[in-house]
Amino acid sequence: MVSKALGKYVQSLHQKKYRHRHGAFLVEGGKSVLELLSSGLETEHVLATPEFADQYRAQLPARLPLSLATEHELTQLGTLATNTTTLAIARQPAAPPLPLTLPETGLLLALDEVRDPGNLGTLLRLADWYNLPGVVLSPGCADAYAPKTVAASMGAFARVRVWERDLAEWLPTLPPAVGIYGADLEGDNVHRLTLQPAGVLVMGSESHGLTPGVATALTRKLHIPRGAGGQAESLNVAISAAILLDNFFRGQ
Amino acid sequence: MVSKALGKYVQSLHQKKYRHRHGAFLVEGGKSVLELLSSGLETEHVLATPEFADQYRAQLPARLPLSLATEHELTQLGTLATNTTTLAIARQPAAPPLPLTLPETGLLLALDEVRDPGNLGTLLRLADWYNLPGVVLSPGCADAYAPKTVAASMGAFARVRVWERDLAEWLPTLPPAVGIYGADLEGDNVHRLTLQPAGVLVMGSESHGLTPGVATALTRKLHIPRGAGGQAESLNVAISAAILLDNFFRGQ
Numbered sequence: 001m002v003s004k005a006l007g008k009y010v011q012s013l014h015q016k017k018y019r020h021r022h023g024a025f026l027v028e029g030g031k032s033v034l035e036l037l038s039s040g041l042e043t044e045h046v047l048a049t050p051e052f053a054d055q056y057r058a059q060l061p062a063r064l065p066l067s068l069a070t071e072h073e074l075t076q077l078g079t080l081a082t083n084t085t086t087l088a089i090a091r092q093p094a095a096p097p098l099p100l101t102l103p104e105t106g107l108l109l110a111l112d113e114v115r116d117p118g119n120l121g122t123l124l125r126l127a128d129w130y131n132l133p134g135v136v137l138s139p140g141c142a143d144a145y146a147p148k149t150v151a152a153s154m155g156a157f158a159r160v161r162v163w164e165r166d167l168a169e170w171l172p173t174l175p176p177a178v179g180i181y182g183a184d185l186e187g188d189n190v191h192r193l194t195l196q197p198a199g200v201l202v203m204g205s206e207s208h209g210l211t212p213g214v215a216t217a218l219t220r221k222l223h224i225p226r227g228a229g230g231q232a233e234s235l236n237v238a239i240s241a242a243i244l245l246d247n248f249f250r251g252q
Numbered sequence: 253m254v255s256k257a258l259g260k261y262v263q264s265l266h267q268k269k270y271r272h273r274h275g276a277f278l279v280e281g282g283k284s285v286l287e288l289l290s291s292g293l294e295t296e297h298v299l300a301t302p303e304f305a306d307q308y309r310a311q312l313p314a315r316l317p318l319s320l321a322t323e324h325e326l327t328q329l330g331t332l333a334t335n336t337t338t339l340a341i342a343r344q345p346a347a348p349p350l351p352l353t354l355p356e357t358g359l360l361l362a363l364d365e366v367r368d369p370g371n372l373g374t375l376l377r378l379a380d381w382y383n384l385p386g387v388v389l390s391p392g393c394a395d396a397y398a399p400k401t402v403a404a405s406m407g408a409f410a411r412v413r414v415w416e417r418d419l420a421e422w423l424p425t426l427p428p429a430v431g432i433y434g435a436d437l438e439g440d441n442v443h444r445l446t447l448q449p450a451g452v453l454v455m456g457s458e459s460h461g462l463t464p465g466v467a468t469a470l471t472r473k474l475h476i477p478r479g480a481g482g483q484a485e486s487l488n489v490a491i492s493a494a495i496l497l498d499n500f501f502r503g504q
Contacts, residue, residue, distance in 0.1 A: 227382035
């Protein structure tokens with residue numbers, strides 16, 4: 001049985017306002033909760049079915065508050081269509097420092113108004129795959145701690161560092177040697193360039209591309225060649241980012 | 253006012269069984285319906301708000317059955333969270349021939365049990381971007397005419413040819429010169445290969461990879477290098493396909 005107070009707290013974390021107020025977020029499903037428990041993030045509380053708690057007793061720290069719950073309760077309290085295993089309440093990590101010289105040695109991904117949490121989660125998963133030093137989100141992006149973001153990140157939520165910055169203000173403060181890259185239909189064909197994974201790769205919103213203040217900060221525009229005769233107008237933001245990142249990491 | 257019979261017909265098309273029985277499918281939202289009307293596909297009926305019908309009168313053929321509907325009706329009858337413009341009933345095109353020699357001149361995408369309609373739509377959009385000769389679906393894939401597939405394809409549903417084949421039976425019938433490629437963590441690093449866009453690229457299910465009968469039909473396994481130290485276990489199927497396709501089309 002989940003107490004009424006705990007249930008209310010869990011449900012409040014569906015909303016960004018309360019996630020922000022409590023500095024906490026939800027992690028749902030066995031795979032994601034196990035990623036959380038094996039990460040450096042702090043876990044406040046785990047709700048699990050007796051079966052899950054039994055099976056993964058070794059992964060559940062003894063001092064961790066654990067509440068047993070039925071599948072029905074987990075499904076009622078969470079956001080998944082069904083949850084037959086577990087959900088956890090995790091602490092949002094404190095924002096780490098973001099040194100302006102970081103992009104001299106690694107490639108940061110910056111997202112400009114990427115509003116869809118599924119896309120954001122897929123982009124975090126990509127950042128994890130390429131072991132990027134982190135992802136910078138504009139204030140208009142989806143919440144990195146929204147349940148859909150966490151689910152789509154497939155565990156990356158527990159490993160990828162995230163910062164929030166006003167990109168139009170932040171990008172111009174970077175050292176002049178830092179390359180600021182963005183996708184643009186009029187840009188240079190990435191197949192003809194040799195790119196090194198350093199600098200900042202900025203990806204714009206699904207429907208509107210880069211905001212004007214961000215577009216003017218780019219030092220190099222990149223173009224993903226379309227197949228001859230292809231009629232699609234554009235690619236999904238995570239798809240474009242994946243192709244560009246693969247091009248940055250070709251030489252490694 | 254939408255007639256009760258038409259309303260029932262529209263709602264029946266939410267289900268694959270009825271889409272199959274009627275050889276029809278739903279296209280929802282202004283952008284997708286305009287893609288449909290400018291394509292070679294046959295449109296049975298358009299439901300639109302008076303405002304949409306007025307604004308796009310030139311695109312609506314005079315002989316096309318048109319029913320005016322309120323935003324509330326469109327939303328009630330369709331699958332989108334809200335629909336303030338239009339939805340259409342389209343005819344599923346007859347399956348075109350699939351010559352076994354097709355992959356000698358172009359690259360076909362084959363999908364093995366890709367069950368998520370959002371992923372399938374994104375893959376159709378990619379096939380459209382690269383102007384692939386078409387996409388071959390295993391019987392266990394999501395329906396190419398499911399509303400979520402159509403929406404995620406961003407218009408590609410109207411341009412990309414789709415076939416259904418049992419891949420484990422079909423792949424071995426291809427001429428021996430046809431390359432059959434698939435993603436595999438143990439495969440060859442795509443950055444070290446020069447790939448030509450011909451043959452068949454097979455992508456497996458989101459969670460289980462290729463089915464055994466399909467895996468044994470591969471002639472070459474491809475590996476997308478992960479960033480040094482990256483901890484993500486895998487990439488989303490559409491993300492992997494995008495990176496591989498970009499590698500196939502580098503030399504063009």
